Amino acid sequence: MKKALFLIFAVIISATPLMAQAASEQNVLTVYAYDSFASDWGPAGTLIPKFEEETGIKVNLISAGDGVEMISRVELEGEDTRADVILGITDDFAYRAYPYLESYDSPILSDIPDELKFDPENRLIPFDYGAFAFVWDSECGLQAPASLSDLTKEEYRDKVILIDPRTSSVGLGLLLWTYNIYGDGDEFEAWWETMKNNALTIADGWSSAYGLFTEGEAPIVLSYTTSPIYHVMNDNTTRYQALVFDEGHEATIEGIGIVKGTEMREEAEKFVDFILTEAQLDIAIANSMYPVNATLELPDAFDYAPRPSKLFRSGATSPEKTEELQAMWLDIMTE
Amino acid sequence: MIKKDRYYTAKALPGILILVLLFLIPLAFTISYAFRDNGKALVEVFSDKYTYRLLAFTLEESVLSALISTLVAIPLAAFFSKYTFPGRKAVLTLSGLSFTIPSILVVLGFVIWYGNNGILNTLLMRILGKDYSILSILYSFKAIILAHVYLNFPIAFLLITNAWSVLPDTPEKAAYTLGKSNSETFIKVTLPRLLPAILSSFILIFLFCFSSFSIILVLGGNPSFSTFETEIYRRVHISVDREGAAALSLFSFFITGVILIITSPGRKESKLSRKQKELQKAKGKNLAAAILLMLLILLFILPPMLSIVYRAFYTKAGGFTLKAWEDIAKGSTGLMSTAMNGIINSFAIALAAAALAVFFGSRIAMAAAKNNSKLLPLLSSLPMATGSVTLGLGFSFLAVMLNHDSLLASYLLVGGAHLTIVLPFAVRTILPGAKSIPDSLSAASYTLGVSKGRTARKIEYALLSPYKKRAFAFAFALSLGEVNATLTLSDGHVSTLPILIYRMISSYNYQGAAALGTLLLCEALIIFAIGEGGKKNAIS
Numbered sequence: 001m002k003k004a005l006f007l008i009f010a011v012i013i014s015a016t017p018l019m020a021q022a023a024s025e026q027n028v029l030t031v032y033a034y035d036s037f038a039s040d041w042g043p044a045g046t047l048i049p050k051f052e053e054e055t056g057i058k059v060n061l062i063s064a065g066d067g068v069e070m071i072s073r074v075e076l077e078g079e080d081t082r083a084d085v086i087l088g089i090t091d092d093f094a095y096r097a098y099p100y101l102e103s104y105d106s107p108i109l110s111d112i113p114d115e116l117k118f119d120p121e122n123r124l125i126p127f128d129y130g131a132f133a134f135v136w137d138s139e140c141g142l143q144a145p146a147s148l149s150d151l152t153k154e155e156y157r158d159k160v161i162l163i164d165p166r167t168s169s170v171g172l173g174l175l176l177w178t179y180n181i182y183g184d185g186d187e188f189e190a191w192w193e194t195m196k197n198n199a200l201t202i203a204d205g206w207s208s209a210y211g212l213f214t215e216g217e218a219p220i221v222l223s224y225t226t227s228p229i230y231h232v233m234n235d236n237t238t239r240y241q242a243l244v245f246d247e248g249h250e251a252t253i254e255g256i257g258i259v260k261g262t263e264m265r266e267e268a269e270k271f272v273d274f275i276l277t278e279a280q281l282d283i284a285i286a287n288s289m290y291p292v293n294a295t296l297e298l299p300d301a302f303d304y305a306p307r308p309s310k311l312f313r314s315g316a317t318s319p320e321k322t323e324e325l326q327a328m329w330l331d332i333m334t335e
Numbered sequence: 336m337i338k339k340d341r342y343y344t345a346k347a348l349p350g351i352l353i354l355v356l357l358f359l360i361p362l363a364f365t366i367s368y369a370f371r372d373n374g375k376a377l378v379e380v381f382s383d384k385y386t387y388r389l390l391a392f393t394l395e396e397s398v399l400s401a402l403i404s405t406l407v408a409i410p411l412a413a414f415f416s417k418y419t420f421p422g423r424k425a426v427l428t429l430s431g432l433s434f435t436i437p438s439i440l441v442v443l444g445f446v447i448w449y450g451n452n453g454i455l456n457t458l459l460m461r462i463l464g465k466d467y468s469i470l471s472i473l474y475s476f477k478a479i480i481l482a483h484v485y486l487n488f489p490i491a492f493l494l495i496t497n498a499w500s501v502l503p504d505t506p507e508k509a510a511y512t513l514g515k516s517n518s519e520t521f522i523k524v525t526l527p528r529l530l531p532a533i534l535s536s537f538i539l540i541f542l543f544c545f546s547s548f549s550i551i552l553v554l555g556g557n558p559s560f561s562t563f564e565t566e567i568y569r570r571v572h573i574s575v576d577r578e579g580a581a582a583l584s585l586f587s588f589f590i591t592g593v594i595l596i597i598t599s600p601g602r603k604e605s606k607l608s609r610k611q612k613e614l615q616k617a618k619g620k621n622l623a624a625a626i627l628l629m630l631l632i633l634l635f636i637l638p639p640m641l642s643i644v645y646r647a648f649y650t651k652a653g654g655f656t657l658k659a660w661e662d663i664a665k666g667s668t669g670l671m672s673t674a675m676n677g678i679i680n681s682f683a684i685a686l687a688a689a690a691l692a693v694f695f696g697s698r699i700a701m702a703a704a705k706n707n708s709k710l711l712p713l714l715s716s717l718p719m720a721t722g723s724v725t726l727g728l729g730f731s732f733l734a735v736m737l738n739h740d741s742l743l744a745s746y747l748l749v750g751g752a753h754l755t756i757v758l759p760f761a762v763r764t765i766l767p768g769a770k771s772i773p774d775s776l777s778a779a780s781y782t783l784g785v786s787k788g789r790t791a792r793k794i795e796y797a798l799l800s801p802y803k804k805r806a807f808a809f810a811f812a813l814s815l816g817e818v819n820a821t822l823t824l825s826d827g828h829v830s831t832l833p834i835l836i837y838r839m840i841s842s843y844n845y846q847g848a849a850a851l852g853t854l855l856l857c858e859a860l861i862i863f864a865i866g867e868g869g870k871k872n873a874i875s
Binding site: 035036038039042060061062063064065066068069071072073076077080082093096164165166167168169172196199200201202203204205207208209210211212214215216217227230231234286288323326330333334 | 557571
């Protein structure tokens with residue numbers, strides 16, 4: 001019995017490439033997206049059927065890991081890639097995706113504020129964005145910090161949960177944020193030097209950091225300005241608030257692009273336009289991000305996601321500089 | 336009798352073939368990146384001081400974790416392999432559970448229980464009437480070791496208890512008759528015979544901790560506590576530096592490889608006739624000791640897991656709520672069907688992967704034992720020695736190579752990947768058993784004119800059965816908690832419970848994640864209970 005099972009298994013494994021060929025001949029639009037978009041629980045669960053119904057175009061949505069893994073995959077596949085559209089490349093990694101994308105001057109572009117358009121050639125078009133911020137438990141009995149420098153005060157010792165820039169894009173966001181505020185100089189080093197003590201822990205990723213925060217391990221956590229939305233919509237509480245600093249916030253912008261050499265250019269354009277219009281709200285709510293389309297009216301819960309007046313784009317810092325900052329960070333934190 | 340035994344090698348071949356197809360080929364692709372530009376990245380890795388700092392810490396935490404886990408396990412195993420008492424099986428069953436939980440929930444369970452604001456501290460504060468946290472356990476080096484021992488001590492406990500329970504105690508009795516003391520008997524007579532099992536569990540734990548990084552970063556609280564895996568992760572996911580990641584993987588691979596080779600024990604020459612040891616019934620003092628030990632083990636193992644179950648029903652403020660369950664049950668986007676799907680997927684994949692792992696694993700272990708091969712166990716241990724990030728990279732190469740587009744292929748690939756991930760466990764778990772089968776027994780069978788195949792089936796594999804059972808439980812648990820390979824190889828089309836847990840968390844729903852975690856634990860518990868309650872060893 002077991003042997004028979006194995007044989008079946010082996011035969012099917014070896015037949016996989018054949019099946020793949022047969023399947024790919026169908027006329028469908030293939031979209032690579034990161035997992036939190038593509039899963040049934042993500043916005044795709046309702047959006048894709050809607051798009052298919054409205055346009056009659058079939059979509060094959062492929063979850064290709066996180067944004068970085070998605071780029072890796074497109075790089076590895078090169079010209080053989082099945083992707084017609086990729087969705088969810090952040091502005092800081094955009095430079096790696098550009099060689100594989102073609103420009104699309106969508107009519108919707110005029111509804112998107114200029115400061116969000118990070119690619120002048122429109123190979124990647126922004127569809128949502130978020131700003132990193134510290135989220136604060138307003139019932140913790142401490143004063144709310146009003147700037148990054150405030151966080152280094154003695155009263156916040158062991159009260160802040162940070163995230164490692166080596167393993168998390170949110171952690172990397174803070175690293176770039178401090179660089180944008182303090183620049184090349186001693187202040188940058190001094191800030192991190194002090195935060196070594198004030199940080200309760202430096203988590204590996206946003207998930208564990210935010211989990212520690214909601215468990216009450218520390219009253220301040222690195223997250224997004226939009227984080228309070230969840231607590232308002234689901235827990236009906238305004239206890240957790242995002243702190244907006246006048247000095248500005250690091251922003252991350254997510255883009256969508258059409259893959260070079262696609263045979264479904266027209267369908268791909270329709271999909272991009274759909275994401276930039278009808279899909280905006282669903283995506284914004286599901287991702288806890290702001291929509292880019294300025295013509296939209298946001299639900300009330302977004303009142304609790306304060307928009308910073310000043311934003312630094314993560315993509316504005318060069319990859320070389322980022323690498324250098326990471327090395328510096330490691331030296332400061334581990335010496 | 337050190338002669339290559341073709342029969343057993345042939346039987347091990349299908350298992351080896353799967354390893355080669357699903358693991359070695361993608362790995363070779365990954366590693367080949369290390370040699371681009373004349374191995375520039377490799378040279379950098381070897382000449383960078385940071386590499387050696389990482390190495391020092393990685394070795395320190397993994398050796399220490401493995402050592403403590405094993406040392407704690409030995410005395411407990413001594414007791415559990417000598418006596419039988421009510422609850423013995425239940426404790427053995429429960430201790431395998433920690434394996435199923437994805438690391439994010441382990442962290443959460445630890446924080447809910449041991450945290451500065453956790454249940455343990457809250458209780459102590461109430462009892463002692465203080466208003467600050469009494470125990471500061473987390474965010475230090477000791478928290479790392481505690482979590483590693485928590486996760487891995489069951490491996491040592493179960494493997495050593497397993498081996499010890501089937502070890503005949505005639506040599507010990509002889510030693511006592513000769514007037515040897517208890518400790519002398521243990522060191523000179525028992526320990527050498529237990530060594531394969533002890534080493535096997537030590538190496539498994541070592542490898543697990545060698546590639547650990549989430550737990551180290553979160554619970555260690557300090558970036559100077561970081562392992563190779565952290566840096567490999569950075570290079571893959573943050574810098575997109577495949578060459579650098581491959582070079583560092585190769586380096587860490589080299590280290591684990593050397594350690595695996597050094598520690599793979601040769602076959603013991605003297606074999607003892609196999610006689611099942613009768614477990615004594617614990618009475619009086621022994622029974623009291625048994626109860627105490629069981630309590631200690633349960634007090635260590637259960638609270639972090641129960642904390643997850645607790646969080647599925649109670650909010651942080653302490654209010655009872657079924658919201659998380661309602662979220663799963665209704666939801667706006669068909670969560671219920673997805674959750675059901677996840678439950679079934681997890682179960683089916685884990686069942687298939689574990690069954691196949693035991694099937695192939697026992698054949699590989701037998702071939703290795705019969706041929707006294709060091710290469711086979713090494714080969715089959717490689718997926719574990721690779722570390723999850725490199726493994727993930729390898730699988731993404733595989734996904735690119737196959738570039739398939741069918742759901743069936745997704746399931747098969749995921750199943751195959753799970754198999755390669757759990758196979759090392761199965762082989763390592765079964766190997767001590769395979770090595771302890773005396774040649775004389777098989778020889779006697781041949782003399783009686785029984786064929787090789789029949790001897791293998793009726794005698795040798797039957798003797799392996801307790802080891803196979805244990806291997807199945809581990810493999811099942813391990814597959815149940817797997818995330819990365821599943822995501823990579825199925826293009827997100829196969830949702831398992833741990834994947835749903837991560838998705839829940841990424842949309843802020845920690846309580847929903849705890850509820851799914853509870854379901855995951857239940858699933859494992861049911862299978863374990865069925866396994867433990869099954870028939871006793873076929874040969875007695």
